[in-house]
Amino acid sequence: MLYPLKFLPLYKNKVWGGNKIQTMGFDYSPLPNCGEMWVLSAVPGSESIVADGFLQENTLNEILEIYMGDLVGERNYERFGDEFPLLLKIIDANDRLSIQVHPDDQLARQRGMENGKTEMWYVMQADTDAQIIDGFQLPTTAESYQQHLQNGTLQDILHVENPVAGDVFFIPGGRVHAIGKGLLLAEIQQSSDCTYRIYDYNRTGDDGRPRQLHTREALSAIDFGAVHDGKSHYTYQVNTTTQLVQCPYFTTNLIAFDKPIRKDFSGLESFVAYLCVDGLMAIKSMDTIVPFHAGECVLIPAIADTVELFCEGMAKVLEIYIDPNHLPDDGQTHKYDRDWIAEFVDDSRML
Numbered sequence: 598m599l600y601p602l603k604f605l606p607l608y609k610n611k612v613w614g615g616n617k618i619q620t621m622g623f624d625y626s627p628l629p630n631c632g633e634m635w636v637l638s639a640v641p642g643s644e645s646i647v648a649d650g651f652l653q654e655n656t657l658n659e660i661l662e663i664y665m666g667d668l669v670g671e672r673n674y675e676r677f678g679d680e681f682p683l684l685l686k687i688i689d690a691n692d693r694l695s696i697q698v699h700p701d702d703q704l705a706r707q708r709g710m711e712n713g714k715t716e717m718w719y720v721m722q723a724d725t726d727a728q729i730i731d732g733f734q735l736p737t738t739a740e741s742y743q744q745h746l747q748n749g750t751l752q753d754i755l756h757v758e759n760p761v762a763g764d765v766f767f768i769p770g771g772r773v774h775a776i777g778k779g780l781l782l783a784e785i786q787q788s789s790d791c792t793y794r795i796y797d798y799n800r801t802g803d804d805g806r807p808r809q810l811h812t813r814e815a816l817s818a819i820d821f822g823a824v825h826d827g828k829s830h831y832t833y834q835v836n837t838t839t840q841l842v843q844c845p846y847f848t849t850n851l852i853a854f855d856k857p858i859r860k861d862f863s864g865l866e867s868f869v870a871y872l873c874v875d876g877l878m879a880i881k882s883m884d885t886i887v888p889f890h891a892g893e894c895v896l897i898p899a900i901a902d903t904v905e906l907f908c909e910g911m912a913k914v915l916e917i918y919i920d921p922n923h924l925p926d927d928g929q930t931h932k933y934d935r936d937w938i939a940e941f942v943d944d945s946r947m948l
Contacts, residue, residue, distance in 0.1 A: 615691025724779025732824025876912030
């Protein structure tokens with residue numbers, strides 16, 4: 598019998614990573630920093646492992662193979678098969694991340710990958726001078742972009758935001774973007790680790806060499822349109838559910854609450870992931886109670902009809918699922934062909 602699943606975090610050391618995740622109660626020693634903490638992942642080689650219960654030590658992929666639609670929802674399983682469709686992270690940027698772009702679904706499949714990478718960010722903490730790059734200031738052309746890239750003036754044509762805690766940014770595949778120094782945020786994305794790095798401030802990696810760029814691969818992935826306001830604006834009320842983002846790849850809601858809340862998912866036909874972004878809380882579903890805190894995630898199987906949320910003081914949690922009524926209308930009904938094109942896969946899966 599399935600139950601609410603809590604997973605062990607996966608820690609990723611990055612050249613730009615910081616130590617804010619440690620202050621949230623996580624121990625990633627012996628790593629010198631933790632730039633990314635993957636809280637829910639089925640990416641091969643970085644698969645989330647169940648923390649407790651009779652499924653303890655099983656990976657998310659193994660559980661999906663056994664429970665199929667009971668875990669993710671019948672229509673979601675029909676579409677994605679044994680590929681869990683989302684990747685959830687906490688990112689701590691102690692330095693600027695590279696300026697980069699992700700492919701959309703169409704381009705990713707042309708290059709032998711199963712899907713593109715559309716994502717969103719929920720800002721948990723932001724230093725006063727923190728910045729986010731999302732898109733271009735004005736519509737541009739591939740020729741103009743390449744000229745700025747060659748001249749070292751790419752940043753002059755990019756759109757820059759000054760985020761504060763609680764801000765939400767939706768980053769569709771194709772949008773040039775970068776997370777700036779001094780940001781702690783939650784990232785919800787399609788299950789893909791494909792990133793095309795465009796510019797990295799001439800930074801070197803752990804081996805002392807300049808980090809690899811993906812100039813050619815990125816060019817055909819970029820949306821050259823302008824972005825004037827990249828924030829997803831919303832207003833929330835305590836003890837209610839507020840939608841932050843709804844797209845074909847995921848729906849994300851915010852629940853800020855200081856008293857118990859009961860949710861009915863009997864008609865949803867999807868798993869629901871709860872990612873705590875502030876405070877202490879517990880979740881009850883399928884006769885099981887699971888406590889968790891900021892930075893931790895609990896996965897509720899699709900066969901669960903109800904969920905009850907409890908908190909100590911005020912808490913904030915992201916509620917994430919895939920609505921099968923809002924899937925992309927692209928004719929795909931199952932997981933994609935796994936015939937990889939090595940030229941694009943081998944050198945592009947890095948951040």
